[in-house]
Amino acid sequence: MNITLKPISEKIGQQIINQDDKSILEIDREKIINLFNEYGVLLFRGFEANTEIFREFSNLFSTDFLDYAGGAFNRRVINGDQTILSVNDFQIEIKLHGEMYYQKHIPLMLWFFCANPAAKDGETTVCDGRHFFAEISNSTKELFSQKKLKFTVSMNKEQWQQKYKIDAVNQLQEMCKKNNTHLTVYEDQSILLEYICPVVIPSRCGKYQVFINSLLPTMQLNPDVLRFDDDSPIPDELMKELTEIAEKITTNISWQKGDILMIDNTRIMHGRRAFTDEKRDIYIRLCSPNFQF
Ligand SMILES: [Fe+2]
Structure with a gap:
């Protein structure tokens, strides 16, 4: 054909x-x-x-x-x-x-x-994401080589049960373990989840650096959950640089x-x-x- x-x-x-x-x-x-x-x-x-x-x-x-x-x-x-x-x-x-x-x-x-x-x-x-990485400034590349992203989410019992479609804390523990997510369970069974991941990852072949992550929509929709892994905030200037790159190289x-x-x-x-x-x-x-x- x-x-x-x-x-x-x-x-x-x-x-x-x-x-x-x-x-x-x-x-x-x-x-x-x-x-x-x-x-x-x-x-x-x-x-x-x-x-x-x-x-x-x-x-x-x-x-x-x-x-x-x-x-x-x-x-x-x-x-x-x-x-x-x-x-x-x-x-x-x-x-x-x-x-x-x-x-x-x-x-x-x-x-x-x-x-x-x-x-x-x-x-x-x-x-x-390779193209995106190539467009990032050297100082930002340097920043991303030093700092990772940290997602921090707290939920009450009802919220996590509904969100993950599970009932028991031990199911939650298992899920978090599989996902390298740090889980804190409080007395009332409310929880704190912390997940750390890089902004840039190596390509599967190892030859390229790839900018691929949830940074842009998380900062757009839910900025409170995201900081760097040293607990420093994600600077507005950085978001401006990334948003400009995104608009320049996006295909609709x-x-x-x-x-x-x-x-x-x-x-x-x-x-x-x-x-x-x-x-x-x-x-x-x-x-x-x-x-x-
Ligand atoms: Fe999506």
């Missing part, structure tokens, strides 16, 4: 475009894997797609599906499948981030499916119905532009590749 390729933008990714009404399930799997490994983000456009085809196609490349316990947003389960979630809880902008970088156990790969695009706005944004993906997006969550950050159309409906799957990458 012939496929037509076109960059998503001059900065990032490849689009795989349907030419002669072929099924997305007929595309050569190896070809997709090679493109994914090279570009880190692929957009499949113009294929006939519904939730079932999306599930079947993404299953061909995926393993270890995660649910979204502990995330910042409410996500709706689609067609009774816990591994397909909608992401439309809020309509505000979500700045660039790696998915679930506020904990150790992250999905290595993400899938998005456009069930219904917004009439206007609501683009998904993407940016290569204007959704078309049936689009499928495949993202390497160890390298490519994503986000979303604000929207008002309540009919915008984008699904997400969080998983790991079932192939060498």
Whole structure:
């Protein structure tokens, strides 16, 4: 089967475009894997797609599906499948981030499916974390080599039970241990969670530095939970530098119905532009590749 390729933008990714009404399930799997490994983000456009085809196609490349316990947003389960979630809880902008970088156990790969695009706005944004790192000033690179991020969250008993969908403290302890999260439990079973992670990570091949984390949206939505690991605050000036870089090198993906997006969550950050159309409906799957990458 012939496929037509076109960059998503001059900065990032490849689009795989349907030419002669072929099924997305007929595309050569190896070809997709090679493109994914090279570009880190692929957009499949113009294929006939519904939730079932999306599930079947993404299953061909995926393993270890995660649910979204502990995330910042409410996500709706689609067609009774816990591994397909909608992401439309809020309509505000979500700045660039790696998915679930506020904990150790992250999905290595993400899938998005456009069930219904917004009439206007609501683009998904993407940016290569290597490219982002290259744009950072030397003094900021130096800062990130010395300081890590520290997320600190306190919750009462009811809050953590609801958020993590568990009842008992020992389940919480187990979860925190798996996620390298420091847990303090108080007498009334309210808790304090502390998680420390780097701002910049080495690429899987070890050759590059990658800026990928939850810094931008956390400072945007929930700044009180974030400091450096020496308890110093994240300076406004630093946020200004990072926000300017983000705007300069972000690519907007204007959704078309049936689009499928495949993202390497160890390298490519994503986000979303604000929207008002309540009919915008984008699904997400969080998983790991079932192939060498
Ligand atoms: Fe996300």
